[in-house]
Amino acid sequence: MSLSLVITAGEPAGIGPDVVLKLAVNWQAAQDNLAWSGVAVDQLRLAVIADPDMLARRAKQLGLDVTFVPVDAGAELPMMQARQLAVIPVPMVEKEQLGLLNVANASYVLETLKLACDGCLSQRWQGMVTAPVHKGIINDAGVAFSGHTEFLQERTGSEQVVMMLATAGLRVALVTTHLPLREVADAITGERVKQISRILYRSLQQDFAVTQPRVLVCGLNPHAGEDGHLGREEIDIIIPALQELADEGINLTGPLPADTLFAQHHLQHADAALAMYHDQGLPVLKHAGFGKAANITLGMPIVRTSVDHGTALDLAGTGLANEGSLWTALGYAALMAQARQAIG
Known part of the structure; x- marks a missing residue:
């Protein structure tokens, strides 16, 4: 066909x-x-x-x-x-x-x-x-x-779409996209994390034939918040959202510190990474494959x-x-x- x-x-x-x-x-x-x-x-x-x-x-x-x-x-x-x-x-x-x-x-x-x-x-x-x-x-x-x-x-x-960039061996999706950095934390809500995660997970199944997707989730703050000492978004928002998703059968790993999540020993066991904001995930992706990467919109009927x-x-x-x-x-x-x- x-x-x-x-x-x-x-x-x-x-x-x-x-x-x-x-x-x-x-x-x-x-x-x-x-x-x-x-x-x-x-x-x-x-x-x-x-x-x-x-x-x-x-x-x-x-x-x-x-x-x-x-x-x-x-x-x-x-x-x-x-x-x-x-x-x-x-x-x-x-x-x-x-x-x-x-x-x-x-x-x-x-x-x-x-x-x-x-x-x-x-x-x-x-x-x-x-x-x-x-x-x-x-x-x-x-x-x-x-x-x-x-x-x-x-x-x-x-209703909701997801920006994902992909290159050989690495896919990075974003919870927030084109926002000023000072607005990012307010835009990250539990509902948004859940919506984006569901779309990413189902797209990996539908569009990339990954039966049981393995997704690594970045924390928002340095060291993923350091148990609340460097910010509470992980404790108050991201972790509860991931727990609710796990109850739905969507098992994601995180939140992990972004500076170590993109190490090869983590990525080799992952089908995608979910970053909280644009410049958290995309510099890594573009370093890995600039000129050989694609921007993909997930969550649309097309x-x-x-x-x-x-x-x-x-x-x-x-x-x-x-x-x-x-x-x-x-x-x-x-x-x-x-x-x-x-x-x-």
């Missing part, structure tokens, strides 16, 4: 179009790059949602020989071929300038996301992969936007993965952008979509 996946090309002034084009040029190596996912390349139908004229301009700037094939959003996607890119067209408002953000094109970026999301919700496509967008320019255009994760949560009507990097405006059109993270995001999307197909 084939899988139909779509890629959104992201901010047109950044490197999203560059890495998408490099993926197409290097597609002959797809089987090697995706072998770890267990998904055969000849199962994949793939298209990019973007302005085809913008992609053509970028290909010329990069000196890449790519043939663009227009595809209607309602049509069956073609099998991917090297140096050929199926494009579901969405027109830009104004022509892009490399490295220069333009508020006029914020609506274009959002339209590509809406089209991808809605196509997945209707089950026309089995998953979406997103290239990076620039949050600031979308907000400058008058649209409240805190990131792909929150946008897609609202679009899909999901499959969505993304690259682990930003728009890198200074690299747009230079040919220096690396498409490794896009390969990884594509592999995880295919893996998760296949797992969901298997269980119906």
Whole structure:
């Protein structure tokens, strides 16, 4: 059975179009790059949602020989071929300038996301992969936007979603995401810890075929609170939440000090780590696999993965952008979509 996946090309002034084009040029190596996912390349139908004229301009700037094939959003996607890119067209408002953000094109970026999301919700496509967008320019255009994760949560009507980054040998999920550090402790409630943990645990079962997930949970404070001497969040919030989850059959280990949880002797026996906030877990993940990691949204009725990097405006059109993270995001999307197909 084939899988139909779509890629959104992201901010047109950044490197999203560059890495998408490099993926197409290097597609002959797809089987090697995706072998770890267990998904055969000849199962994949793939298209990019973007302005085809913008992609053509970028290909010329990069000196890449790519043939663009227009595809209607309602049509069956073609099998991917090297140096050929199926494009579901969405027109830009104004022509892009490399490295220069333009508020006029914020609506274009959002339209590509809406089209991808809605196509997945209707089950026309089995998953979406997103290239990076620039949050600031979308907000400058008058649209409240805190990131792909929150946008897609609202679009899909999901009560709660979880951000997880994954690379070879390590998966890190977050209890809180894009919050100022001074707001993190107040945002960590027993109910939130339980909601996030349930979603993570069930996604490991549903999307990654882990029958009995083993999850390590970070404490919030140094030394996981040092028995209350360095903060009481572990005693008052996290431990009671984990005990309630254990009563539901969801057995998690923790809270553990974050500075030792990520040691190899712990991780080798774990399927995922749950960090309390963004910069507690993601620096470790990105140190382990930057450029070969993917951002994955759990808890939605659709499959969505993304690259682990930003728009890198200074690299747009230079040919220096690396498409490794896009390969990884594509592999995880295919893996998760296949797992969901298997269980119906």
